[in-house]
Amino acid sequence: MLELIVISTLNGILFGMLLFLLSSGLTVIFSMMGVLNFAHASFYMLGAFFGYQLTRWIGFWPALVLAPLLVGAIGMAVERYGLRNTHKHGHVAELLLTFGLAFAIEEIVSMIWGKSPMDYRIPAALDFPAFTVFSTNYPAYKIFMLAVSTAIFVALLITLKKTRVGLIVQASLTHPTMVGHLGHNVGRIFMLVFGVGTALAGLAGVIAGPSLVTQSDMASLLGPILFVVIVFGGLGSLPGAFIASLLIGLIQTFAVALNGSLASAFGPLDPSLGPSVLTDIWNVTIAQIAPILPYVLLVLILIVRPMGLLGTRET
Amino acid sequence: MNNAATAPNMLKEQSGSASRFYGIWLIAAIALIVLPLIFSSGASLTSFSLIGISIIFALSYNILAGQTGLLSFGHAVHYGLGGFLTAHVMNAIASYNWPIPLPFIPLVGGIGGLAFAVLIGWVITKRAGTVFAMISLGIGELVASSSLILRSVFGGESGISTDRTTLPHMFGWTFGPQLQVYYLIAFWVMVSAIAMYALTRTPLGRICNAVRDNPERVQFIGYDPHIVRYLAYNFAGFFAGIAGGLTAINFEIANSAYLGATQSGLVLFAAFIGGTTYFFGPILGAILVTYLQLGLTNVTTVWLLYFGIIFIGTMMFAPGGIAGLLMMHRPLIRAGSFGMVIPSYLVAALPTLVLALGVILSIETAARYTASEGEGNVINLLGIAFDATKPVTWAVAAVLTVGGFLIARMTWRRVTEAWDRAATVARDRGFLT
Numbered sequence: 001m002l003e004l005i006v007i008s009t010l011n012g013i014l015f016g017m018l019l020f021l022l023s024s025g026l027t028v029i030f031s032m033m034g035v036l037n038f039a040h041a042s043f044y045m046l047g048a049f050f051g052y053q054l055t056r057w058i059g060f061w062p063a064l065v066l067a068p069l070l071v072g073a074i075g076m077a078v079e080r081y082g083l084r085n086t087h088k089h090g091h092v093a094e095l096l097l098t099f100g101l102a103f104a105i106e107e108i109v110s111m112i113w114g115k116s117p118m119d120y121r122i123p124a125a126l127d128f129p130a131f132t133v134f135s136t137n138y139p140a141y142k143i144f145m146l147a148v149s150t151a152i153f154v155a156l157l158i159t160l161k162k163t164r165v166g167l168i169v170q171a172s173l174t175h176p177t178m179v180g181h182l183g184h185n186v187g188r189i190f191m192l193v194f195g196v197g198t199a200l201a202g203l204a205g206v207i208a209g210p211s212l213v214t215q216s217d218m219a220s221l222l223g224p225i226l227f228v229v230i231v232f233g234g235l236g237s238l239p240g241a242f243i244a245s246l247l248i249g250l251i252q253t254f255a256v257a258l259n260g261s262l263a264s265a266f267g268p269l270d271p272s273l274g275p276s277v278l279t280d281i282w283n284v285t286i287a288q289i290a291p292i293l294p295y296v297l298l299v300l301i302l303i304v305r306p307m308g309l310l311g312t313r314e315t
Numbered sequence: 316m317n318n319a320a321t322a323p324n325m326l327k328e329q330s331g332s333a334s335r336f337y338g339i340w341l342i343a344a345i346a347l348i349v350l351p352l353i354f355s356s357g358a359s360l361t362s363f364s365l366i367g368i369s370i371i372f373a374l375s376y377n378i379l380a381g382q383t384g385l386l387s388f389g390h391a392v393h394y395g396l397g398g399f400l401t402a403h404v405m406n407a408i409a410s411y412n413w414p415i416p417l418p419f420i421p422l423v424g425g426i427g428g429l430a431f432a433v434l435i436g437w438v439i440t441k442r443a444g445t446v447f448a449m450i451s452l453g454i455g456e457l458v459a460s461s462s463l464i465l466r467s468v469f470g471g472e473s474g475i476s477t478d479r480t481t482l483p484h485m486f487g488w489t490f491g492p493q494l495q496v497y498y499l500i501a502f503w504v505m506v507s508a509i510a511m512y513a514l515t516r517t518p519l520g521r522i523c524n525a526v527r528d529n530p531e532r533v534q535f536i537g538y539d540p541h542i543v544r545y546l547a548y549n550f551a552g553f554f555a556g557i558a559g560g561l562t563a564i565n566f567e568i569a570n571s572a573y574l575g576a577t578q579s580g581l582v583l584f585a586a587f588i589g590g591t592t593y594f595f596g597p598i599l600g601a602i603l604v605t606y607l608q609l610g611l612t613n614v615t616t617v618w619l620l621y622f623g624i625i626f627i628g629t630m631m632f633a634p635g636g637i638a639g640l641l642m643m644h645r646p647l648i649r650a651g652s653f654g655m656v657i658p659s660y661l662v663a664a665l666p667t668l669v670l671a672l673g674v675i676l677s678i679e680t681a682a683r684y685t686a687s688e689g690e691g692n693v694i695n696l697l698g699i700a701f702d703a704t705k706p707v708t709w710a711v712a713a714v715l716t717v718g719g720f721l722i723a724r725m726t727w728r729r730v731t732e733a734w735d736r737a738a739t740v741a742r743d744r745g746f747l748t
Binding site for chain 2: 030036082085086090091092093094095096099101103104107108112220224227228230231235279280281284289292294295298299306
């Protein structure tokens with residue numbers, strides 16, 4: 001049991017940090033431009049597929065650098081030629097543009113790479129057990145993922161809080177016109193922030209690809225969870241997104257690891273009742289309901305605290 | 316948003332007299348009756364039935380998106396639950412011999428959609444805007460995933476099947492043949508469309524518009540926007556349930572695909588491609604999207620990509636949708652300056668068509684090239700066969716796309732200029748403000 005807790009906690013923090021790599025970009029883009037980038041998970045998927053393809057051509061380490069840059073470039077192009085032109089039609093049109101984009105990217109990816117999972121392997125240099133907890137070998141690649149996402153998290157924090165660039169970005173979150181008056185090119189700042197946000201999503205894709213499944217439906221599976229994270233944490237709040245990412249990462253990982261059901265705890269129902277909703281609920285395992293737990297959390301937080309954990313902004 | 320606020324008025328006030336207004340509905344009813352007599356093949360009857368259902372569904376979506384300003388990404392939940400309740404009730408009627416004939420069954424679907432809206436609506440309409448959009452997406456996922464867990468209710472992967480002919484007959488109609496089902500659907504399309512149009516004319520419909528445009532001022536005049544949004548959500552859920560019920564009757568099955576994200580996405584596409592600012596916009600969108608869906612699935616494997624591209628194009632260049640584009644010309648026609656833009660349209664049409672062909676050829680080439688070897692990689696475009704593996708095809712696609720784009724951009728600039736001149740004339744004559 002203790003072993004399960006240790007391993008699940010590690011995995012949960014790892015999944016949480018991955019979620020935060022995505023949700024931080026999404027949150028910064030949202031606070032800055034007022035647009036929720038519906039296609040954010042699609043950029044994550046693009047990162048994974050580019051990572052896979054580049055790994056086959058030039059190896060994992062160059063891919064780790066190149067793939068996020070490529071994704072970031074695509075993101076900047078989307079901002080420059082798509083969102084900026086749509087801006088005059090309002091936020092709804094912008095949100096729907098990214099929604100259409102998410103659809104299109106999924107179709108393009110499954111058109112090029114097919115619908116079946118890719119053979120995206122862990123690089124040989126990292127394919128060894130890092131340490132042994134009780135009787136389980138913990139893979140070094142997961143430690144690598146954790147290290148990369150933590151490093152990005154720290155770098156992001158320092159950039160935003162301690163540097164001049166971060167100062168300008170923070171200022172344009174709240175006072176875009178004032179920043180413009182001070183002589184900064186707000187349009188270019190928006191484009192860069194969008195590019196960095198999508199590049200981070202791409203990076204998350206490259207490092208998550210070998211560990212999770214690289215498949216054309218990975219965006220539509222992860223996307224809704226991502227939106228739960230940022231609504232749960234409070235839309236537009238980075239610390240909120242951080243807490244929510246870790247929380248949802250841990251909850252999902254623990255739920256998947258647990259195999260209990262009401263039937264295993266209290267014994268099966270009287271078989272004479274026959275199949276009904278009750279027996280369905282009675283027999284379902286915690287692992288089976290893991291995919292819906294984030295949404296249950298979403299409904300709960302809406303009842304208790306509609307603005308999200310640390311959210312203040314009324315939209 | 317001036318334009319949008321008066322949108323439901325457009326049909327009535329600007330067409331002048333009431334007789335013309337009722338005339339439109341009468342013509343619609345006659346068209347629905349006559350259509351299957353002209354196109355009587357089985358395939359077209361099936362298409363008309365599906366189009367009818369998606370019209371109701373898209374209109375119900377527009378109660379939220381167009382009239383109340385709530386962007387829902389999980390509207391199919393109500394559609395699907397309506398369908399499931401319908402299938403279960405139909406099975407129960409058949410096995411207990413209840414005297415309820417089939418024509419009333421779509422109401423059951425409506426109740427199914429409404430019941431879930433009553434249950435969940437209060438929580439999710441607490442917030443509007445982006446948060447509502449995200450929550451509706453989450454609820455959609457929640458229900459879609461739960462439907463696979465609760466197998467006894469949702470029938471797992473295979474769904475719940477039913478038989479519409481086992482229900483009590485009415486006027487001697489068995490509802491076995493597709494023609495009778497078509498008339499049943501047509502009847503409910505008329506009833507629902509009239510009801511939903513009437514809804515936009517009620518004080519509730521108007522206050523919904525107000526909540527969309529400025530919730531703060533609505534609060535100042537003493538209404539609670541949350542309650543207004545909740546009521547609108549319930550109406551939308553009810554009509555979506557009717558559409559779901561009709562689908563269950565039409566296909567004699569309800570499965571978890573009805574609840575899913577793709578279904579929610581398609582109705583969103585239909586409503587926004589058609590245009591949400593006018594009542595008839597989603598009708599146009601539903602007809603187009605369903606027609607394209609039925610037509611494209613036979614021709615290409617990547618039909619969803621085309622939808623995505625059409626949708627992105629709509630959002631970037633014509634956020635008012637087809638209805639918005641059509642209504643834009645109204646003041647010009649009335650001012651008599653519409654003739655000034657026609658030549659520029661004709662000039663722009665050719666390169667735009669070339670661009671479209673280039674994009675289609677590129678997509679198809681890519682799709683066939685990467686498809687597995689066994690499948691045919693010959694593209695038949697306008698009667699010309701292109702081989703996806705030959706470089707000449709790639710070159711043609713690139714030339715058409717890039718050349719079409721460059722020339723189209725020039726011609727569209729001229730359209731804008733011609734449009735400005737025509738609009739100035741219309742403004743001078745007092746038809747455009």
